[in-house]
Amino acid sequence: MSALPDELLKKLQACDAHIKTTSPQQGSLLHVRVTRTALKQAATVLRNAGLYPVFMTAVHTDPHVALVYQFAASDRPLRVLLATTADKGGHAPSLTPLFPGMQWHEREARDMFGIIFEGHPDMRPLILCDEDRDLHPLLKDPKHLKTLEQLKGADLEITGGEAS
Amino acid sequence: MTISANEDRTFRMHVNLGPQHPSTHGVLHLELEMYGEYVLGIDPVLGYGHRMHEKMAETRPWQSFFANTPRIDYACSLPHSLCYASLLEQALDIEVPARARSLRIITSELNRITSHLLWVGAFLLDLGAFTPILYCFDDREQAVDILEHITGNRLTHAYMCAGGVMADTDDAILRKTREFIQRMRGRFQIYDRLITNNIIFVTRTRDIGIITPDMARAYGATGPVLRGSGVPCDIRKIAPYGGYDTFEFDVPLGSNGDCLDRYSVRLQEMRQSLNIIEQALDQLPGGPVRAKVPRTIKPAPGHYSFSVEGARGDVTYWAVSDGSEIPYRLKIRSACMANLSLLPELCQGMLLADLISTLGSLDLVIPEIDR
Numbered sequence: 001m002s003a004l005p006d007e008l009l010k011k012l013q014a015c016d017a018h019i020k021t022t023s024p025q026q027g028s029l030l031h032v033r034v035t036r037t038a039l040k041q042a043a044t045v046l047r048n049a050g051l052y053p054v055f056m057t058a059v060h061t062d063p064h065v066a067l068v069y070q071f072a073a074s075d076r077p078l079r080v081l082l083a084t085t086a087d088k089g090g091h092a093p094s095l096t097p098l099f100p101g102m103q104w105h106e107r108e109a110r111d112m113f114g115i116i117f118e119g120h121p122d123m124r125p126l127i128l129c130d131e132d133r134d135l136h137p138l139l140k141d142p143k144h145l146k147t148l149e150q151l152k153g154a155d156l157e158i159t160g161g162e163a164s
Numbered sequence: 165m166t167i168s169a170n171e172d173r174t175f176r177m178h179v180n181l182g183p184q185h186p187s188t189h190g191v192l193h194l195e196l197e198m199y200g201e202y203v204l205g206i207d208p209v210l211g212y213g214h215r216m217h218e219k220m221a222e223t224r225p226w227q228s229f230f231a232n233t234p235r236i237d238y239a240c241s242l243p244h245s246l247c248y249a250s251l252l253e254q255a256l257d258i259e260v261p262a263r264a265r266s267l268r269i270i271t272s273e274l275n276r277i278t279s280h281l282l283w284v285g286a287f288l289l290d291l292g293a294f295t296p297i298l299y300c301f302d303d304r305e306q307a308v309d310i311l312e313h314i315t316g317n318r319l320t321h322a323y324m325c326a327g328g329v330m331a332d333t334d335d336a337i338l339r340k341t342r343e344f345i346q347r348m349r350g351r352f353q354i355y356d357r358l359i360t361n362n363i364i365f366v367t368r369t370r371d372i373g374i375i376t377p378d379m380a381r382a383y384g385a386t387g388p389v390l391r392g393s394g395v396p397c398d399i400r401k402i403a404p405y406g407g408y409d410t411f412e413f414d415v416p417l418g419s420n421g422d423c424l425d426r427y428s429v430r431l432q433e434m435r436q437s438l439n440i441i442e443q444a445l446d447q448l449p450g451g452p453v454r455a456k457v458p459r460t461i462k463p464a465p466g467h468y469s470f471s472v473e474g475a476r477g478d479v480t481y482w483a484v485s486d487g488s489e490i491p492y493r494l495k496i497r498s499a500c501m502a503n504l505s506l507l508p509e510l511c512q513g514m515l516l517a518d519l520i521s522t523l524g525s526l527d528l529v530i531p532e533i534d535r
Contacts, residue, residue, distance in 0.1 A: 026403040029469060053384040054471075054480055055497040070469070070482065070497075074381065074390070074397035079469065101383035104505045112218075127211040127534060137219050138493075144222075146486050152465055156484075 008049050015042040020155065027077020031155055036092060039084045043095050046071045046080055054079070056095070056105035058086070058113040059156060060140045062147040065113055066156040067092055069102075083156055086115050094120035112138040175200045183212050187290040187520050190530035192504075194523075201515050206508045214534040221494035226252060226461040227326060229494070234320035236496060237532040240279035240475035242272045242315075244496075245324035250405060251470035251481045252326040255463035262449040264328035265407040270341070270444045271314055271323060273437040277348070278307045279475035280430045283527045287427070288359060290524040291368050296359055303351055306344050313337045326461060328454035338445055345438050355431065369423035373510060373522030376421060383509075384502040387477025388429045389526060393421035399473040406472075411440045423525035430527070460489045476500050476527050498532040 009030075012019055018033040034042045051071040059066045064085040071080045086092040094117035095102040106117045107126035114136040117123065125133045140146075148156060177198040182188035191212035197205040217236060221229050233248045234241035246268055253260060260268075281304040285297030308318050314333045315323035323330055359365055375385065377393045390397050398415045400408040416432035418425025463485040471480040477499030484493040503526045511519050 026399075026405055026471060050381065052381040052386070053502075054478060055482070055495060057482070057493075057495040059484055059493045068482070068495075070480065072471070072478070073402075074395055075402065077403035079471070081467075081469065099382055099384070100509065101385075101502055101505055104501060125211075127214050129211060137216060138222075146492060150465070151484060151486055151492065155467070 008045065011045045012042055015045065017042055027079070030078065030080045031083070032080060033083045033155065036084050036087065039082070039093055040095065040098065042082055043069070043098050046082070047098050050074070051078075051080060053095075053099045053101045053105070056102055056109060058109050058115060058138075059151075060113060060138065060145065061151060061156060062145050063088075064148075065090060065115060065139075066148075067109070067115070068156075069095065085156075089116075090114050091116050091118055093118055096120050112136060114139065183209075187524060188530075189286060189528060192528060192530050192533075196516075196519075198516065201517075203511050203514045203516060203519050206511055206519075208504060208507065211534055213531040215531070217496060217535045218494055221491050223490070225489045226463070226491060229491070230322065230325060233324075234317075234322060235531070236535060237474060237476070237479075237498065237500075237529050238319055239282055239529050240275050241319070241321050242268075242275040242323060243472045243474040243479055245321070246272055246406065247470050247472040247474075247479050247481050249324040249326055250472070251468050251483060252461060252463070254470055255466075255468045255483070255485065256326070256457070256461065258327050258455050258457060260328055260406070261452045261455055262407075263332070263451045264453040264455075266444045266448050267314070267329050267333065267453060268324065268406055269408065269411070270441050270448075271311060271321070271329075273440045273444075274307050274311055274341070275321070276437050276475045277434050278304050278311070280434050281307070283430060283475075284355070284359070284427070287521075287524040287527075288365070290520055291365065293359075293362075293365065296355075299351075299354060299358065303348060306347065310337060310341050310344060313340075325454065325457075327457035328452070330454075332453045338448070341441065342445060345442055348438055349435070352431070352435065360428070360431070366424065368517075368521050369427060369525070371420070372423045372518045373514075373525060374420060374422045375506065375510060379506060379509070380421075383506040385477070385506055386499050386502065387474065387527075388426050388433065389477065389503045391415065392418035392426035392429045394419050399471050399478060403471065405470070408440075411443050413437075413440050423521050426525045426527075462487060462489050471497075474499055476529065476532070477503065496535055498535060500526075500528050500530075501533045504528055504533060 015038040020031040022029045054070040054072050056069045067084050069082040109115045111125050111128045179196040181194040183191040183193040193209040195207040217232050233245040281300045285300030288296040312318045315321040375393050377395045380390045380393050396415050413436045416429045465487040467484045469482045480497035482495040486492040
């Protein structure tokens with residue numbers, strides 16, 4: 001099997017995604033940037049391709065919190081980094097209905113960044129205790145907060161109609 | 165059979181398993197909804213061992229995080245450090261000397277063996293067998309002694325560093341490693357006689373806690389949990405790193421996905437690790453063990469990802485750099501968290517005793533889940 005099936009690429013492009021392929025030391029890393037509305041569609045493509053969820057996390061940038069999902073294939077050296085943003089109020093669609101394994105990662109992201117995942121069955125704190133549910137320790141202090149421009153190499157900016 | 169409301173109240177129980185229960189290995193807390201001996205639902209409560217490693221990473225220079233990596237998964241710490249070191253080397257485009265690569269693999273595989281031995285002993289302890297852990301610790305002690313000589317620590321090995329390893333080793337300890345390989349190969353017969361062929365152990369584990377490949381994938385379960393279900397997914401094979409592609413080894417697989425398969429996968433993995441160590445010793449090159457690395461590490465702005473196969477599965481570090489000497493964001497993906505997250509679905513309707521053997525078979529290290 002080739003490292004990067006064209007079919008997968010085509011299906012991802014149909015999600016209106018910005019795709020960048022890099023080949024670091026460990027096979028292919030597909031960097032896919034999608035808008036919030038296309039997130040579920042792109043994740044469905046990855047699920048149907050048999051990829052497993054590796055992690056989900058966020059990066060606090062100015063003005064958005066960027067959301068990052070990593071998926072990996074279990075039979076070939078292929079990893080996909082799916083990036084999108086939460087809206088100004090910190091809302092994003094949940095991928096738990098597609099990957100039950102996302103449930104805890106999204107709960108952790110709620111603890112650490114205060115992201116509210118719509119469609120998530122259980123948004124109780126996971127790692128933090130109930131008293132600290134609004135602490136969000138991984139949000140940056142204003143003096144350490146960087147803009148997307150300053151993090152340019154990380155390719156986290158999402159362009160598109162409702163990106164903000 | 166009909167159950168009256170009164171009887172229903174008697175049978176229905178809310179039980180806290182942990183955070184102090186011996187079978188939860190540390191501070192895992194499971195809230196169980198029981199009906200007599202049957203488990204209706206599980207709600208794992210995490211966070212007792214939470215130390216906010218990811219925030220610590222954002223407050224100190226890139227190199228200083230090497231003090232944290234072994235403490236995330238203390239039972240198999242070297243793959244975590246290797247993952248972080250490889251991430252930095254990938255970011256800075258540093259070539260690791262051949263001798264350092266081999267030493268990294270030797271120590272990582274020894275660490276995998278110590279971790280699996282600890283698991284075998286603790287798993288059998290969960291099932292009520294006290295004797296095996298004494299044999300396991302006897303063997304584990306030999307490997308830990310070797311690791312102590314090579315790395316300087318018995319548990320949280322501060323050995324990997326950006327560009328190679330902290331210190332070279334000597335021939336005496338490499339001879340001792342060969343003796344350990346010989347000794348360990350003979351010991352598997354003891355384990356087979358004591359555990360694998362024991363009818364009580366087999367009854368407690370066969371057809372218990374069956375994880376299908378689809379379920380494992382949906383939850384992102386990796387490592388022996390996924391391979392026990394027959395999926396040949398080992399990052400050392402599918403995306404080789406650090407020179408693993410130069411060694412010959414098999415990826416042991418289960419077929420049924422039950423607790424017994426996960427046990428036999430880990431036992432066979434130890435044999436494969438011994439093969440890898442032996443090959444690495446046979447072709448151990450000379451030369452330096454550390455490449456020249458800038459005093460302050462400042463990766464170019466961007467994001468970096470690196471994955472290794474830890475004893476429990478896919479360990480991935482993902483970092484965002486803003487070009488300064490401090491990471492902007494570091495995500496640590498632990499295998500245990502994904503492996504544990506399938507437990508609530510897996511254990512519905514199970515007997516409590518089967519839950520204990522399923523929980524044990526996942527090989528959980530709680531600080532790795534909580535981070």
